[in-house]
Amino acid sequence: MKKIQNNLYYFEISKNNQEKLLDDFYVFDNKYPDLNKYIKNTKEIKNILITIRTLQSKKEKPVVIDKYFLELSQIIGKYSNCSEFTCFINACDNTMNKFKNEMNLLKKITERYFAKRVLNEMVPEEWVQAILDTNSSRKKGKCGENKLIYILKKQGFKEVYDWNNFFNADYCVVKFSKKFSLKNVRENLDVKINTKKQNKTLDLIIKxxxxxxxxxxxxxxxxxxxxxxxxxxxxEILGLAEKNGISYISFLDGKYSNVLLGVNGHGDKITTQRKEIKQYLNNNPDNYWVNTAGFENLISDLK
DNA sequence: AGTGGCGTGGGCGCCTCATA
DNA sequence: TATGAGGCGCCCACGCCACT
Structure with missing residues (x-):
């Protein structure tokens, strides 16, 4: 093991090495694999809506039209969030999730849709992809964890999945999970993890x-x-302390990390955040605040 | 016009529980 | 024991609004 340095050392490295403009771990520039399912579902929703409108204009019996409303309610779900109609549902202060038992609501929104929007058969592929692109942030949930595990593996840390391997390995990393639940981690590692939100799990345990x-x-x-x-x-995590010297790492990447670690002015909020981080680092010498570069250096010094 | 506070949507993974 | 549906918490981005 190289000599592990003071926490301010890794904080300085982080400050002096900003995040990249484009980090491939968080880029989703490929066409969506399920694109055709979204297109198909969007078309089907349109066809049902067109059918309903036609039947209504021909003064068809409500009982007949209701069948198509039922069909509409059933088809709205997975692969529907690119349809103009489900976007319109959002515009009406509702979500597409809970429609199954709310037929009257569905009818009312459909009525408004006919009155306020254009209904045609077009479903351009690139528009569907555009909606998916604008929602791509939602895929980022686990990217951070995966990125850190990638860095750790590069340094020779092994990813493990159970406590035996965790205790036996010299250098390893594990994700919080069912086996590594907050309760188990607290018991097996004799830590408090005393966050305000008692059930808040962290992301990784590095050994x-x-x-x-x-x-x-x-x-x-x-x-x-x-x-x-x-x-x-x-x-808050930066301020936690354990009696057995177990450390905490607060890892932040992305563009906001560059702003936070930068020197440019901004407002009171960011000044306060910077001040608190500095203060917590001084008061808790075992804990670390790092970005990608800081994390890489810290891990390399642990090995 | 810029900044900060905050409510919110939909994706996704994990957990629980019912069912086969 | 295997499966899958539903609930829930966490994720980030966006937009409105008050304040300066």
């Missing part, structure tokens, strides 16, 4: 010889509602 580090990874490209809470969480 390097006798040293154990609990890691929370986040990826943020912008500030905002949920994000500010995420930063608070990371800062």
């Amino acid at each position: 390097a010889k006798g040293k154990i580090l609990l890691c929370e990874a986040k990826h943020l490209n912008t500030a905002g509602g949920g994000q500010d809470k995420q930063i608070s969480e990371l800062i």
Whole structure:
């Protein structure tokens, strides 16, 4: 093991080595594999809507039309979120999820859709892909964890999946999971993980010889509602302490990491965040705040 | 006009529970 | 024991609004 340095050392490395403009771990530029299923579903929704409108204009019996409303309610679900109609459902302060038992709501929204929107048969592939692209952020959930595990493996850490292997391996990493639940981790590692939100699991447990580090990874490209809470969480973790010297790592990458670790002005909020991080690092010498470069250096020094 | 607070949507993975 | 549906929590981005 190289000599592990002071936590401010890795913080400085992080500050001096910004995140890349494009990080492949978070890029989804391929066409969606299920694109055709989205197109098919979108077409079917349109066809049913067209049928309903036609039947209504011919003053068909409600009982007949109801069959198509039922069909509509059944087809809305997986692969539907690119349809103009389900987007319109959002515009009407509703979500497509809970439609099954709300036929009256579906009818009312359909009525409004006919009145306020254009209904035609077009389903251009590139528009469907565009909706998927704009929602691509939702695929990023596990990317951070995977990226860190990739870095760890490159340094010779092994990913393990059960406690036996965890205890027996010298250098390994494990994801929080059912076996590595908060409860089990607290018991087996004799840690408190004393966050305000008692059931909040972290992301990774890293073991390097006798040293154990609990890691929370986040990826943020912008500030905002949920994000500010995420930063608070990371800062909170930085302030945790365990009596047996187990460390915490708050990992943040993405564009917001560059802003946060940068020097440019911005407002009170970011000044406060910077101040708190500095203060927590000073008060908790076992804990680390790192971006990608800082993490890579820290891991390499652990080996 | 810029900043920060905050509510929100849909994807996804994990867990639980019912059922076969 | 295997399976899958539903619930839930976590994920990030977006947009509205108040304040300055």
